[in-house]
Amino acid sequence: MRQVSVKDITKKVRDLCISAACDLEPDVASAIRSALDKEESALGKEVLGQIVENFEIAGREHLPMCQDTGISVFFVEIGREVALDGSLEEAVNEGVRQGYKEGYLRKSVCHPLKRINTGDNTPAIIHTAIVEGGKVKIKIAPKGAGSENMSRLKMLKPAEGVEGIKAFVIETVKEAGGNPCPPIVLGVGIGGSFEKCAILAKKALLRPLGTQNPDNELNALEQELLGKINDLGIGPMGFGGRITALAVHVEASPCHIASLPVAVNIQCHADRHKEVEI
Amino acid sequence: MSEPVRISAPLTDAVVEKLKAGDKVLITGVMYTARDAAHKRLIELLNAGKELPLDLKGQIIYYVGPTPEKPGEVIGSAGPTTSGRMDAYTPRLIELGLKGMVGKGARSKEVRDSIIAHKAVYMAAVGGAAALIRRSIKKAEIIAYEDLGPEAIRRLEVVDFPAIVVNDVHGGDLFLQGVEKFRRVS
Numbered sequence: 340m341r342q343v344s345v346k347d348i349t350k351k352v353r354d355l356c357i358s359a360a361c362d363l364e365p366d367v368a369s370a371i372r373s374a375l376d377k378e379e380s381a382l383g384k385e386v387l388g389q390i391v392e393n394f395e396i397a398g399r400e401h402l403p404m405c406q407d408t409g410i411s412v413f414f415v416e417i418g419r420e421v422a423l424d425g426s427l428e429e430a431v432n433e434g435v436r437q438g439y440k441e442g443y444l445r446k447s448v449c450h451p452l453k454r455i456n457t458g459d460n461t462p463a464i465i466h467t468a469i470v471e472g473g474k475v476k477i478k479i480a481p482k483g484a485g486s487e488n489m490s491r492l493k494m495l496k497p498a499e500g501v502e503g504i505k506a507f508v509i510e511t512v513k514e515a516g517g518n519p520c521p522p523i524v525l526g527v528g529i530g531g532s533f534e535k536c537a538i539l540a541k542k543a544l545l546r547p548l549g550t551q552n553p554d555n556e557l558n559a560l561e562q563e564l565l566g567k568i569n570d571l572g573i574g575p576m577g578f579g580g581r582i583t584a585l586a587v588h589v590e591a592s593p594c595h596i597a598s599l600p601v602a603v604n605i606q607c608h609a610d611r612h613k614e615v616e617i
Numbered sequence: 618m619s620e621p622v623r624i625s626a627p628l629t630d631a632v633v634e635k636l637k638a639g640d641k642v643l644i645t646g647v648m649y650t651a652r653d654a655a656h657k658r659l660i661e662l663l664n665a666g667k668e669l670p671l672d673l674k675g676q677i678i679y680y681v682g683p684t685p686e687k688p689g690e691v692i693g694s695a696g697p698t699t700s701g702r703m704d705a706y707t708p709r710l711i712e713l714g715l716k717g718m719v720g721k722g723a724r725s726k727e728v729r730d731s732i733i734a735h736k737a738v739y740m741a742a743v744g745g746a747a748a749l750i751r752r753s754i755k756k757a758e759i760i761a762y763e764d765l766g767p768e769a770i771r772r773l774e775v776v777d778f779p780a781i782v783v784n785d786v787h788g789g790d791l792f793l794q795g796v797e798k799f800r801r802v803s
């Protein structure tokens with residue numbers, strides 16, 4: 340067994356919260372830069388230019404690129420040879436608490452009905468998996484509400500098939516318009532169950548931009564959807580333009596013979612994600 | 618891209634009438650911040666027949682909940698939030714003299730109609746450009762609802778705050794017009 344201290348996890352989570360808010364990952368930065376080259380709308384170019392300038396300032400001056408520093412979502416993989424000396428959940432939440440306070444990040448989590456802020460951005464959303472090996476891998480993907488609020492889930496009839504899926508994805512993007520701060524990235528989860536397709540959609544967002552889906556059929560579906568979405572003309576911030584989405588990522592999983600669940604998770608251009616291995 | 622129009626805030630009818638959907642503007646002057654929770658309290662005061670903590674005549678409300686400022690700084694990162702969440706409250710405030718709103722995303726028909734009827738303007742700032750926009754904010758002071766933290770009402774002094782006109786007094790709507798121009802499907 341390999342001993343891993345939860346104190347170490349807390350420290351790493353604290354740092355991840357701050358760096359994710361301030362430094363845009365290179366895959367996203369380069370996708371936005373190439374969108375700026377391709378955009379034909381003058382206003383669209385203006386918007387993309389401001390977005391590039393913004394993440395450059397944020398990285399340089401160590402400021403949150405967006406004031407909505409999000410609810411903290413984590414995917415944690417724990418090697419089965421790892422022995423933790425305490426609670427993972429508490430360690431992660433303590434890291435969030437420290438990171439949001441010491442990093443001057445906005446605390447954006449509240450009681451769902453009373454709407455009273457929890458004051459420290461906890462509780463975090465933590466998805467865990469036990470994997471082979473002796474390492475702990477922590478991925479963070481803080482999520483703002485502007486894009487999360489425009490995400491949708493639908494239980495389709497199997498007869499609606501892939502055409503039904505495409506129609507639902509496109510309708511979701513159209514309805515979202517400028518609200519989720521386009522250019523967006525789409526995570527689409529197909530199959531599984533009600534909750535599984537939502538997690539698939541969220542996981543799909545973590546695939547680095549510019550990488551291909553290893554499954555040919557899903558890869559073709561991603562390309563087709565991306566083309567159709569960009570034909571909608573919504574453009575950067577919804578002001579009209581060619582680039583509405585930077586990428587579409589699809590993940591699929593077998594489902595019940597009588598169901599076809601589909602989830603569409605919309606991610607804004609402030610596509611913040613970071614990971615660390617212990 | 619055409620040259621930006623420089624406007625000063627608070628706004629007047631004459632300034633508002635000149636603005637058209639798609640215009641790039643740079644705002645200099647005073648703006649107030651408010652989001653859902655502050656709007657809710659303002660409307661509750663009105664319903665109770667009480668006075669508001671600010672005079673809305675000619676003013677611009679910026680829909681923002683900034684990150685906390687570091688010691689010695691004016692404000693944290695401060696980009697726009699989704700305006701649609703304020704739609705239910707906005708027409709009442711426009712009737713009281715509110716002239717401008719800055720946020721992101723589309724407004725309801727009631728808000729658009731109210732903009733035309735009372736000569737107001739809705740502008741969008743670039744969502745997520747919070748570190749860039751922050752630079753145009755020179756002064757920030759909480760004037761009400763400090764307990765709401767990021768949602769408190771702040772009085773901002775801004776210089777060349779960048780925004781784009783979305784809904785103008787003439788019925789122009791950038792979201793409809795812009796998308797129309799670039800749509801390739803029916």
Ligand code: SF4
Pocket residue numbers: 405406407408482483484485486518519520607608609696697698744745746
């Ligand atoms: S949708 Fe994203 S970029 Fe836009 S305000 Fe929210 S977190 Fe920021």
